[in-house]
Amino acid sequence: MEPFVYNGLPTRVVFGSGTAANLKSEIERTPCRRAFVIGGPQQAATVEAIAASLGDRAAGSFTGAAMHTPTDVTQTALERFRACDADCTVAIGGGSATGLGKAIALRTDAMQFVLPTTYAGSEMTPILGETENGLKTTQRSDKILPEVTIYDVDLTLTLPVALSVTSGMNAIAHAVEALYAQDRNPITSVMAEQAIAALGHALPAIVAAPHDRKARADALYGAWLCGMCLGSVGMALHHKLCHVLGGSFDLPHAETHTVILPHALAYNAVAAPAADDVVARALGASTDGASALFALARSLGAPASLRSLGMPEAGIDRAADLAVKNPYWNPRPLVRGAIRDLIARAWAGEPPPTHPRSSQ
Numbered sequence: 001m002e003p004f005v006y007n008g009l010p011t012r013v014v015f016g017s018g019t020a021a022n023l024k025s026e027i028e029r030t031p032c033r034r035a036f037v038i039g040g041p042q043q044a045a046t047v048e049a050i051a052a053s054l055g056d057r058a059a060g061s062f063t064g065a066a067m068h069t070p071t072d073v074t075q076t077a078l079e080r081f082r083a084c085d086a087d088c089t090v091a092i093g094g095g096s097a098t099g100l101g102k103a104i105a106l107r108t109d110a111m112q113f114v115l116p117t118t119y120a121g122s123e124m125t126p127i128l129g130e131t132e133n134g135l136k137t138t139q140r141s142d143k144i145l146p147e148v149t150i151y152d153v154d155l156t157l158t159l160p161v162a163l164s165v166t167s168g169m170n171a172i173a174h175a176v177e178a179l180y181a182q183d184r185n186p187i188t189s190v191m192a193e194q195a196i197a198a199l200g201h202a203l204p205a206i207v208a209a210p211h212d213r214k215a216r217a218d219a220l221y222g223a224w225l226c227g228m229c230l231g232s233v234g235m236a237l238h239h240k241l242c243h244v245l246g247g248s249f250d251l252p253h254a255e256t257h258t259v260i261l262p263h264a265l266a267y268n269a270v271a272a273p274a275a276d277d278v279v280a281r282a283l284g285a286s287t288d289g290a291s292a293l294f295a296l297a298r299s300l301g302a303p304a305s306l307r308s309l310g311m312p313e314a315g316i317d318r319a320a321d322l323a324v325k326n327p328y329w330n331p332r333p334l335v336r337g338a339i340r341d342l343i344a345r346a347w348a349g350e351p352p353p354t355h356p357r358s359s360q
């Protein structure tokens with residue numbers, strides 16, 4: 001065993017079916033008494049139902065959460081939070097709702113309760129990305145990590161198949177990058193392999209039967225593990241590239257992750273062949289890991305190309321320039337020409353370049 005450092009995340013997790021009913025007692029385990037319940041506009045009915053279930057523990061609600069946590073939305077929510085004298089947030093939804101809860105907590109130190117309804121994994125991280133005047137900045141703070149997460153499989157049953165697929169692939173990306181992270185460690189590596197295997201089995205089952213509770217439970221379990229990976233170790237090329245592409249060309253978050261992931265792994269597999277092997281093993285594939293991810297996404301009917309997400313071909317060079325502009329740690333050095341090739345393949349929807357598995 002090589003030396004390592006492992007930081008455990010101080011967070012409480014309640015997992016199961018019907019667990020949203022535990023929210024009131026979870027709040028009452030803590031000193032909190034007045035919950036501010038938040039979500040996105042499409043989750044308004046769920047937000048109101050959850051708020052109603054809290055009775056006199058509900059202080060108010062807000063259903064304006066938006067992608068990439070715009071600071072003007074946070075400001076409006078914060079004023080409501082203060083006006084109703086709340087002392088904690090309850091976020092119901094995907095990464096957008098969780099992001100708003102984190103933004104309020106960062107500014108008030110309020111305790112956070114999260115009920116995730118996608119596989120994004122934000123609830124397990126001390127990371128917050130906020131957008132102001134079109135510019136997204138990301139920060140880490142202990143105040144940002146939610147204290148309690150209640151995973152209720154029932155809340156994910158309505159997640160449309162296409163969103164389930166891209167959200168699940170987005171989650172897998174956290175696990176893949178954890179396998180070759182600079183600060184990787186045996187705990188996150190075990191979680192990453194389990195997570196990829198769980199989602200690799202569950203996503204095809206969800207495509208076949210979206211209300212399959214076992215598949216939904218397995219996917220949510222995998223997503224939890226993926227979130228733990230994202231919150232525990234540093235990410236590299238894949239996440240940085242998706243950040244650049246999303247910000248520069250206004251591309252949808254989970255779909256961009258889905259398209260880029262096989263290409264980013266293929267790029268890094270040269271320097272991190274063991275990680276690629278683990279991905280292939282977790283997916284039960286006889287190919288390399290990057291090809292297995294590409295095949296999985298194709299079998300799930302996920303978008304294959306950046307072109308189909310609306311990125312102009314002329315953007316390939318700009319994206320390559322931006323991707324290598326601010327250097328960061330990556331298992332393989334960032335070479336502009338090779339990064340451009342990666343983006344060009346992803347733009348066109350071509351498969352990643354294949355390479356023999358290191359174990360063969």
Ligand code: NAD
Nearest residue numbers: 042067068094095096117118120122125127155156158159
């Ligand atoms: P999202 O929260 O915007 O949700 C996507 C869509 O799915 C929305 O329209 C929402 O209404 C709908 N939806 C969610 N759950 C549903 C359900 N159960 N049934 C029906 N519809 C449902 O998207 P997301 O992909 O979950 O999160 C993306 C955001 O989260 C981005 O802003 C991203 O930057 C952020 N994020 C942050 C972290 C972090 O650690 N800070 C991690 C992952 C994602």
